[in-house]
Amino acid sequence: MTDGLKKIVRYSCGALLGLLGALAGYQTGAPVLRTYLPDTLLFHGLAIVLSTAVFGFIGVLLAPYFMKLLHDVGLLFERQLRSTAWPEIVAALTGMIVGLVLANLLVLPFSGTPFGPYLTVLLNVLIGFVMAWIFVTRQADIRSAMASVRERLSQKRKGRAGKIQTEEAEDPEPAADPVPRKILDTSVIIDGRILDIAKTGFLQGTLILPSFVLLELQTVADSKDQNRRAHGRMGLDVVKELQKLQQVKLALTEASLDDYHTEFVDSAVVSMAKKFGCDVLTTDYNLNKVAQIQNVRVLNVNDLANAMKPTLLPGDEVTVRLIKEGKDARQGIGYLDNGTMLVVEDGGPFIGKTVEVTLSSLLQTSAGRMVFGRVKREVKS
The missing domain is CATH 2.40.50.140 (Nucleic acid-binding proteins)
Incomplete structure (x- = not known):
């Protein structure tokens, strides 16, 4: 920012705070002074002029400190944005909006009082900050609660009971299978080692391949990038070979990302595993951590490989x-x-x-x- 622009901003801020101070002096100071001064037009006018001038002068004096505060807050905000993930930013904005709505509802009974505008500003700042802080620190719990509510609502709708249950009804294995079913994610299929592990007989039970994972695998196989295309096609070959194995059963399950209200395959895999009590087979480190946070059991092929070293x-x-x-x-x-x-x-x-x-x-x-x-x-x- 150039020196000329800095001066313009400084003078504008001083004028604005002076105007706000004068307005505050007129609304609050003048009635108080008129109470203690003789009830004449001259003294009433002097009271208004004196109160407005004093509060306006105070506003001008506070302008440099206010500018410094804005500058420090701006630098702090910029540093925080650089080191803050988008989910935290979204959570903070959501909490702030909820706080502002709540603050304005609480201040409605006081809107007709002289201190109503100041109480409005105070409550908006205070409650907005508190709700933003709560939403950021408890975002995992809030998302889990919202997902639980959405799940209960979806269960009440006809036809939303779950397409996966239809697949399991055709499964010759008993419903109370002592071996947990395992959902395959895209990374573990592209990795390819799951095929060798399955051939050894160490994997038991049913391997579930959701249709949205198969669709993502097909998208990777159709990629213009030669390396990604090769990995995607190898993943499709792994699926084909898994279907031929006698050691495990591969169940292709119809499921879409919309069923789990997300645009991300990893989130849908974790939600499906949590909903139906399945394990997750993966090599994705981040998916591993997210699933553990939501108390979903993860079988990480990398952990198995490390254990075998x-x-x-x-x-x-x-x-x-x-x-x-x-x-x-x-x-x-x-x-x-x-x-x-x-x-x-x-x-x-x-x-x-x-x-x-x-x-x-x-x-x-x-x-x-x-x-x-x-x-x-x-x-x-």
Whole structure:
């Protein structure tokens, strides 16, 4: 902002606050002064002029502080927006709107009083802020409650009892199956390892493939991007092979995103699993976390793969080729035979070489396993 524009804004703000102060002085100060001054036209006029001038002067004096407050609030708001996710912003705006409506309803009985306008402003700011804060901090609970209400309303409508029950009525397995049914999401099908796991016989029960997941898989297979198209077609091949297996039963279930009031496949998968008491099979880390928050049991193929990796302990020695630098130039990155990433703290000078590493610590997450170590010696080829 240029200096000239800053001056215009500063003077405009001062004039506006001065005008508001004068108006406040006229509405509140003048009646008070007239009460204690002689009941003559001259004194009444002086009271009005004095009250208006004093409050207007106070408004002008407060203008710089008000401008600084607006500037600080604007910077804070900008920083918060950069680090705030859209769901939180939507929750805050929704809460603020609810708070403003509630505040205006509460202030209606006082609208005819002298302090009504000021009470309106106070309640709008206070209740609007409080409701926005409540909606942001409790957004998961609010969404869960709204989903529960929508679910109850939908159950009362004819024909909304659930298309999945029709599919299960044709299922020869008993309704009280002791093995939980498992819903496949798009990521676990494209990943492909679910087919090998199913062939081993470790998966039991029924694998449910919702039609909206199959539709997304088809969309990926029709993508213009060659890499995405290849993954999508491989996913369709995985579905075809799963249908042929004797170890598991693959049930194609008619279901749409509209049935679960969402535009996102992951949200619909979690809602379906929660509604029908199913597990979710996935490799998606974020879906894993969202499902756990909603108390839906998740079977993450990555967790299974990590569990099957050989056990490594601090103090073990491994041989690895360092292929690139880490976040720090002194670090070297290599990969063990099972795909585990190894971060060598002092491996920077050994990039492109094979070294023997002594393991120092391990980090295990749903996204994978990371191992840390230090160079013991270089292995000469």
